[in-house]
Amino acid sequence: MADHIGQRIAARRQSRRMIQRDLATAAHLSLSMIRHIEQGTRAPSPSALESIAAALGVDPARLDPAFAGTSHRVHAALPLISAAIAGYDIRLDPPARRREELRREVAAAVAQRLAAQYGLIAGAAPSLLADTLALLHHSAGEQREDAAVLVVAAARCADAVAYKVGAHDLSARLIDVMRWAAAQTGDPVLGTAVAYTSAETYLAARAYRVGQAALEQALDASPAPVTAVAAAARGALFMRTAVVAARAGAATTAYEHLEQATGLAAGLAEGVYLGTAFGPSSVRIHEVAVAVSLGQDHIGRALDVARTWKPGAEVPAERQSGFYVEVGRAQLWAGQPDAAFESLKVARRLAPQHVREHPWAREDIEKIRRIKRADAESLSAFAEWIGAV
Structure with missing residues (x-):
């Protein structure tokens, strides 16, 4: 795994079948600068990093997780x-x-x-x-x-x-x-996919009970899962409804919705359907999310999943990152601040901007720093990057 910015830039460049001169031309930088950056003997300025990222077609934070611009x-x-x-x-x-x-x-x-x-x-x-x-x-x-x-x-x-x-x-x-x-x-299947996204409104407002009711109405109106896309849309909506029900404190209902999602995922390969990732791995990730959303009495289930399973490349980076943020919160509640910090670092490596904007990640870093009572350089740097200090 690349361990400095230059190595990450080189790996991304090579994956795009570009030579250093191609990257220098596309980024409007000198060939000498690109060479030194990739060798690790020179750090790119913020503007140079943005130019390189644009030439490679990625966000700068994918090349430098500490980038805040x-x-x-x-x-x-x-x-x-x-x-x-x-x-x-x-x-x-x-x-x-x-x-x-x-x-x-x-x-x-x-x-x-x-x-x-x-x-x-x-x-x-x-x-x-x-x-x-x-x-x-x-x-x-x-x-x-x-x-x-x-x-x-x-x-x-x-x-x-x-x-x-x-x-x-x-x-x-x-x-x-x-x-x-x-x-x-x-297309009612597309309507089901939109209902999945509409859960954000209720989550943002912390209007969990009405959100649960609204999503359950959408489930009632969703078409039968006679195609893979229809099954995935309905299954994804069950996943999201399970999380909202968990936030509402309805544990039994949350796990019932999760079970429905599990059944629909069993016949599908993990993939992206109408813009939403769904399949067995996505449901497993939501099992952790439901347990954490229900609170500390349920974190054992989240920790059990994390102990025996990790999402792989079959899951989009944002959802993988979310898994580690949720696991980190469970570990922190379980009195494992070091493990929680490691989970947050993995989450940041996978999707830096997702973690930087995640309120739970910011809250948890603040708690870890208080628990540790130490000014470890890596922990302080992470806290500064995420805006917790």
Whole structure:
């Protein structure tokens, strides 16, 4: 595993089949600087790191987990995202990009969302929302339905950014856009997928009981799992409903929903269905989330899972990272601060921006520092990076 920035840059460059000169040209830096950075004899400045990351098509935080500049760019993009959906149901000019180009760029944004690369999403989201909405308004028949699917995916990517950085009003508006666009398709399975995302509104407001009721109504309305996509959408909604029910303190109901998700996952390979990861591994991760959401009396179940199982590459980076954040909280409650810190470090390595914006991670680092009563350099550096000091 690469253990310094230069090695991570070199590994990413090689995976893209670029030579050092290609990277230097694309990043507008000297070949000598790229060589020294990859050798570890020179640290890139923040601007150089952003240029290299852009040339490699990744968020800078994937190359340097301690990089904090992405948050500034994300927050700066929020007003532009808000403006892009201000009149989402109003027909104005045609889109600036062709349908196929938009389809490719939406797919790229979905991949970035699953990898928690919020800086890249934030930069692309305003124009992507504007153009997919324009495409919908200037399409008819099956092409209009196709455009509506693109709007749902683009809005969900923007929502991931808004929700993670705490812009919950904007997140709720983006979910409204998703509902509106999904209704244009006449596809109830897509509606089920949107209901999964709508749980964020209830989680953000801590309105768990009404959230549980709303999601259970969506489950009642969801179509029968006669296809893999329908089964995955319904199973994912059971997973999310289980977590919300757990936050509401309804342990029996939460585990019943989780059991339903387990049954639906048994016949599916782990994968991404309508933009949501689902399968046996995702359900196992949610088993940990449910146990932690129910509180300290249930952490034994979370620790049992973590003791015998870890998510692998079959699960998107953001969801893997979430697993380790949840496990870290269980370990902290169990009186294992060192293990909790190790879990948070793994979570950060997998998806830095996801961890940096995660309120539980920030709270837990603060508690670990108080428990340790020591100013260990790595712990203090992590706490400073996440904004806990």
